[in-house]
Every structure is written in structure tokens, then in C-alpha cells.
Amino acid sequence: MATMNSAKTVTPRAADRIRRIAVVGAGTIGTSWAGYFSGSGYDVVVVEPQAAARERVPDAVAQCHRAMAAARLRDPAAATGAVTVIEAIAALDGAAIDFVQENVREELAVKQVTLRALDALLPPDVLIASSTSGLGASDLQDGCVHPQRVLVGHPMNPPHLLPLVEIVGGRATSPDAVQAAAGIYAAMGKRPVVLNREVIGHLATRLTVALWREAACLVRDGVASVADVDAAVTHGLGLRLAVAGPHLSYHLGGGDNGLAGFFAWAREPLQGWCDDLGTLTLDADLEAKLAAGIAAAVGDHGVAELAQWRDTALAGVLAQLRETPAPIDR
């Protein structure tokens, strides 16, 4: 207990002391983080056991830097951090790592093994953030000797462009660690949001799933095609949600009295609409129907081409939004 208590009083390494970041796992998310961190001037050590994935890192990082420049997230003339790619976590020993972003496979057992290895190796003041979209911080930190510095730092894909990072502490995470993580992400230009407590899927995954579930129900029930449901988002509510969140949007739809005015006239229909939303069981038929729908929508355009276009479009939108800064911290 004495050891535990002394560990708990370690002051986390904060934003002003972060020079070198370990990115553990070089899949889509890890590689994108490596691009963002290095493009923001931090040195990066990427840990990836698979040779093929390691080989893809330099090109992917360079592509991230170009997208960041297009998004005005980075001055092309600014210093770029060095990116080193290594094979095993053990090689991080003595590598002067100040912060860890973990991005291995989204499986609790896999992540736990990884986090425990990192925890055993790194000084207890180094924060270890997991990119998990669906697992909980309390489960992830289980079995660590210094669980107080383990937390969720969940980005949205693609992390080198989308500013949001959700920070969630587990049962054993120290409040200092949560605050330090928020400071670290903010210092690197991200928009941290700290959750008050753990919840499955944090905020972003829950909200994404809530929208997708209703979209899938509308296709399942024959109301519209996959392409048309998606078009209703990209040419309608999606555009608005890039600018104003769900509550602010209703606030602006309520006349002079804002959200209260909106509720005053919409209370009854809003409840009815809520109660009419669908629920969904994902079975083979529904998966096939949705897959056929997206196949019809994309034609012979491959995933890589479309993802590249999405990132270019996103970068443009991000750069543009800087031209019209909001009067509030929206």
C-alpha cells in the first residue's frame, strides 16, 4: 500500500515537458497520430511488430503532414519532429519517452498486455493514453502497477485532422493525470473534452452510433436508399453539425428565447419523434442490404481513393472554419 500511495502522488509529466512521444501500434490510427505529433514538432517513436506496417509509416506520415498543411494545422516551414520506427516495446526502455499514445488492436486482452508492458517500463510520471473507441479506462488500467497514469485519449478518425480528443479516466486514474492529459492535447492543438465518468463508447462513438442506427433503420425499412440517407446528412444536418452542435442548433432554432423557446413549441412533437426512433438488430440480411447500398453508392471508386478525397475535403473545411472564428467556444 505504501508503494501504491507513493505512486499515486507522482506529478504527471505535463505539456511543457513533452518532447518525445511513443506511438504504440501503427495501424490507421497510430500512423495518423505519428503524423500529427511529428507534424506538430514532437519527436515520435513508433512501435509496431509487423514489418509491413512499419514500412508504410514514412509515406503515411508525409501524407499526414501535407494534409495538416492544407488544413492550416501546421506551418509547412515549422520544425518537424523526428520519426523513429521500432519493433518492440522493450526497445522503449531508456528512450526518454514523455507521453504514450496506444493504438493496438481494439481487443481488451491485447490492449491490457500492451499497457501493462508500457507501464512496467516507463517512469510513473509518463502518461499512457489509449486511443480506444469502445473500451473502458478502468478495464484497460487493470493490472498496471501505476494505473493512475493510464487513461483514454480517444481521437476521431482521421486523428491528424479532426481536433477532438476525448479524455476519460478510469477508477484508478488520478485527477492530475486527467488534467495533465487535457493540457498536453490542448498544447498540441487538439480540442480535448474531459468526460466526468466512464460510459461505453465515450461521447463521440455513442453519438456516431445513434445517428448511424437511425440511418440504418431508414434503409432497412425501405424509406430511402443508403446513398439518399447519406446525402440527407452531407447536404443537410452534417453541414450544420460541422458548425453548431445539436444543442446550439436547437438554441438557434428557438427564436429570441433560444433553447427554452424551442422546447416551448417543439416539446410535444420532439417527444413523439424521440419515441418513434428505431432500434436495430444487426443480422446478415441487414449487413448485406447496407453493403449493397454502399456498393451502389461508391461504384468502382475504392476505399483508398475515397478516404484520400475525404481527407482533402476535411482539410479544406478545417482551414475554412478558421476564417470564421466563432464568438463562443462552441
Add this chain to the structure above:
Amino acid sequence: MATMNSAKTVTPRAADRIRRIAVVGAGTIGTSWAGYFSGSGYDVVVVEPQAAARERVPDAVAQCHRAMAAARLRDPAAATGAVTVIEAIAALDGAAIDFVQENVREELAVKQVTLRALDALLPPDVLIASSTSGLGASDLQDGCVHPQRVLVGHPMNPPHLLPLVEIVGGRATSPDAVQAAAGIYAAMGKRPVVLNREVIGHLATRLTVALWREAACLVRDGVASVADVDAAVTHGLGLRLAVAGPHLSYHLGGGDNGLAGFFAWAREPLQGWCDDLGTLTLDADLEAKLAAGIAAAVGDHGVAELAQWRDTALAGVLAQLRETPAPIDR
């Protein structure tokens, strides 16, 4: 019956014959439509019984034109349609109206009275589209002599900027009318989406409510503040949804196998997330909590100021997205 049948075979006045549009009701939505139609070169007759609302029309229309120019939805040098503002539907008699966009109060009885009056007055080949977000086309056309030309043409607010228009026919709407309406909106630069059948809230309201409901649940349950939940949208999923819809987003997150690949790895957690989403009863406590949350978020910035900023930001995003055209009809 002979009259009914002959009415049903009337060919709707299509896109190439639309010169003058009646906008019935000059609230937020009607005024915005008047701005869009006139900014797109159509003559507009606005019908509004309230003097104060009539007086606001010219300034509001001019503001729409400026926003459309900023959004590159309109060449500032292009011809602008004339806007006439009148007091009563009866004065539309003989006004050579080619298309009607109805925007009166969102109450079935009020809309029915209005639509019946329009139906009684206008030649049966003139389409009558309702901007209703929540009412059904079958209910709206009830009692009309020519119900086959009455349908829903639902825009997203603000209609002078957001391209989406949802078209829904009722039981008595002719397929020709639905097709003609889609052609009319497309010809004026909108993105029409035709629903296969009536459903409460069409697509956009359902999807908006699905997202908002979960957002409100997260605030209600103390997971995060209104400001932080909204920030998770505007700095995360909202940005992505402006570019790629919910199915395309998952398709791009599934690796080379796209949506099928996404389901293959996400099937189980996705079902779990779906099942964990909240449901909501809108009571005074929740309304007060959400209103307090938005009040804290907006501070002393009023609705008009924020709506003006939103429109400026939206116009910028729309203009920017034209710079990066998608390889597919997303």
C-alpha cells in the same frame, strides 16, 4: 369521380416552366426560401398576414443574397428575381404562380386550411410543396380538391444555404408530381432526396433527433456538459458528417473491404453500443438542465448574433466544399 380522374391526369408544371413562386408564410423558413428563390432568379410572391413579418422581408431577403454569394450559391452579377409581399392568399388569384412553397405555422389544422385555400385557387398543374418538418403529406393534402399536386418539400434550416430538400408524397400525391418537384428543386441548385414512403420526421428530422436524443441523455446522465457534448460534435463527428455520411464513414473505416470489413470486426461491439443508447422523457427538469447548459455555453451572445455567425461559417464551408468535389454523388 370523373372530375377526380381528370384532375389526376394533369401533368404537373415542371422545372422549365417555373418563373414565379409563391412563398406562403414569412417566418424564418419562408423568408429564407424567398431569399433563395429570388437569389436564384425566380420571381417571388410572399404571402404573410402579419404586417411586422411583411416589413422584415426585404432586409432578410437581401441578407440571404449576401450569404448565398459568400457560399458561391449565386453569382452576385446574376439576375435577381422580383420579390412582392402581399397579405392574403386570395390575392394570388391570377398572379401567374408556377410553384408554391408553404411555410405557415407547424400545426396540422393551420397548414390544412392554408393548403386547401391554395388548392382552391391555383391551376391543378401547379405543385404545392409544404416545408413541414414533422407533419405527413397524406394528412396535409386531406380535403384538397387536387391532392395529387400536394407534397412535402422539406428544407433544412437555413434553406437559403443548406442544399437538402426532402420530397415526400402522400397517399394521393401523383408520382409525376414527386418527380416534377425533384426536378424543380434540382434545377434551382438544391439537392432533392425523394423518400419512398411517409415516415414521421422524414429523414433529416429523424436523424437530427436521433443524434440530439443521445446528446441530451449524456448531459442528463452527467457524463459531460452541454458545451462539451456539442464540442464533441463540432470538433469531431460533425466535421466528418459534412463530408461523408454515416454509411460512407463506416465504409472508409473498414479497410480494403469497406463496410463489409467494418461489420466483420465491429459487428459485436456495434450491436452493444446500439443497445446501450439512451431513451429520453422530456420533462421540466431535463429542459431546465439543457437550457442552463446552453446558457453557460453562449454567455451573453444572443441568438441573432450566433445565427448570423453560423450562416457565415456555413457559407464558407459550402463554398470550400465546391473546391474539393467528390468522386461520387455522396
